Amino acid sequence: xxxxxxxxxxxxxxxxxxxxxxxxxxxxxxxxxxxxxxxxxxxxxxxxxxxxxxxxxxxxxxxxxxxxxxxxxxxxxxxxxxxxxxxxxxxxxxxxxxxxxxxxxxxxxxxxxxxxxxxxxxxxxxxxxxxxxxxxxxxxxxxxxxxxxxxxxxxxxxxxxxxxxxxxxxxxxxxxxxxxxxxxxxxxxxxxxxxxxxxxxxxxxxxxxxxxxxxxxxxxxxxxxxxxxxxxxxxxxxxxxxxxxxxxxxxxxxxxxxxxxxxxxxxxxxxxxxxxxxxxxxxxxxxxxxxxxxxxxxxxxxxxxxxxxxxxxxxxxxxxxx
Ligand code: C5P
Numbered sequence: 001x002x003x004x005x006x007x008x009x010x011x012x013x014x015x016x017x018x019x020x021x022x023x024x025x026x027x028x029x030x031x032x033x034x035x036x037x038x039x040x041x042x043x044x045x046x047x048x049x050x051x052x053x054x055x056x057x058x059x060x061x062x063x064x065x066x067x068x069x070x071x072x073x074x075x076x077x078x079x080x081x082x083x084x085x086x087x088x089x090x091x092x093x094x095x096x097x098x099x100x101x102x103x104x105x106x107x108x109x110x111x112x113x114x115x116x117x118x119x120x121x122x123x124x125x126x127x128x129x130x131x132x133x134x135x136x137x138x139x140x141x142x143x144x145x146x147x148x149x150x151x152x153x154x155x156x157x158x159x160x161x162x163x164x165x166x167x168x169x170x171x172x173x174x175x176x177x178x179x180x181x182x183x184x185x186x187x188x189x190x191x192x193x194x195x196x197x198x199x200x201x202x203x204x205x206x207x208x209x210x211x212x213x214x215x216x217x218x219x220x221x222x223x224x225x226x227x228x229x230x231x232x233x234x235x236x237x238x239x240x241x242x243x244x245x246x247x248x249x250x251x252x253x254x255x256x257x258x259x260x261x262x263x264x265x266x267x268x269x270x271x272x273x274x275x276x277x278x279x280x281x282x283x284x285x286x287x288x289x290x291x292x293x294x295x296x297x298x299x300x301x302x303x304x305x306x307x308x309x310x311x312x313x314x315x316x317x318x319x320x321x322x
Contacts, residue, residue: 021063024135026127026163026317027053028116028310030189030275030282032230032238033223036245039208044158044174047245048220050181050227051159053166054189054312058124059113059320060091060131062139069107071095077114078306079195083125090156094129095136097152102142110135117308119197121250121276123159130163130317138319150178159276166316168230170220184233186311188287190269190294192260192304194279198253203277207249239270239284250278257281260303267297285309 029051037046065072073092075083083089087096091110099106110132116124130153137144144152146164153160158174168181220227222243229237244250251258257279264272264283268290272283281304285291288309295307 019064020139020322021061022135022139022319022322023059023061024131024138024317024319025057025059026130026134027166027314028056028058028122028124028127029053029159029162030122030191030312031244032168033226033241033243034245034276035219035222035243036207039204045204045207046173047171047175048223049171049175050168050223051162051171051175052168052187052312053162053314053316054122054310055314056122056191056308056310057115057314058127058131059115060128060135061111061113062095062132062135063109063111064139065107065109067105067107069109071106071108071110073110073112075112075114077112079118080112080114082118082197083112083114089128090125090160091128091132094132094152094156094160097155098133098136098140098142098144101148101152102140102144104140104142108136108139117191117193117280117306119199120191120193120280121198121200121274121278122191122280123163123276126157126159127163127317129153129156129160133164134317134319138322164317167313181227181230183230183313187235187238187313188285188291189310189312190264190283190285190291190298191275191308191310192264192281192283192295192298193306193308194254195305196279198250198277198279200277202253203246203249206252207246210249210252235284235286236270242271242273242284244273244276246277247274250274254279260298263297263301263303264294267294269294
């Protein structure tokens, strides 16, 4: 008996098989509360942030390439033309940093599908980095423990650790030291996004130049009502407790956002704020149809380039297919 026939057949099938590939997703976020202290010596503002992940996902596919190929990056989806595809992209840097940390060669083809508004204060770029870490860790079989992954994430950007963790969490430090928060039920959000992004450093600079005497100690105490609303699953109480210390700074750079917030309130939003450093405006709705109605009002008033709706909380970075 000979195996030559069947083995040749098997070999032919292997040659035709696509290279190994891992697809991962990570969520965008909204800051339910953002309290910012004065600029520190490290160039960062100490903050306390209550993050909620929302079900708008960045999807990253990491595909094996021949050794020595290095990293390549392609991007598609809404506003993808505005996203760099070189080593300045946070997904690229995430693959590079993970490779350095684990001692593997940084050989991978990354493909990013955008699902979060670009440069909108919703951590879309950070979600790309988070999804890339998880995808490459699986593809390269590096098995990095979650705690180490969180440290690598923090080195990439202040919001990356939360995009890895997901759900709802309180962030301190630069926003990267996280404690999960208890929540009940689902919250319905509408988002008004602008094609013109607002760079985070510009908003922090405006915050500094507004010469607000920010409290030197930033605490979570102010947000007791917010934490209770989350635990109770009470959207009306949550809407009333939304807070953003960067809102005034974002409005000073983009005054027209005040009208976007106002329109949401007129449409019955339980609360409406600039999301993080903006320019996206987030509105909390009573229900999914109400979220759609708020989004439709923004569109009718010409107050947004794109509108989005999503529920929160959503899961953190995870592999969805390999
Ligand atoms: O950490 P990340 O790269 O996202 O931050 C971008 C910029 O935003 C920082 O260089 C800094 O100017 C500003 N920033 C800050 N305080 C924070 C987070 C970010 O001043 N807590």
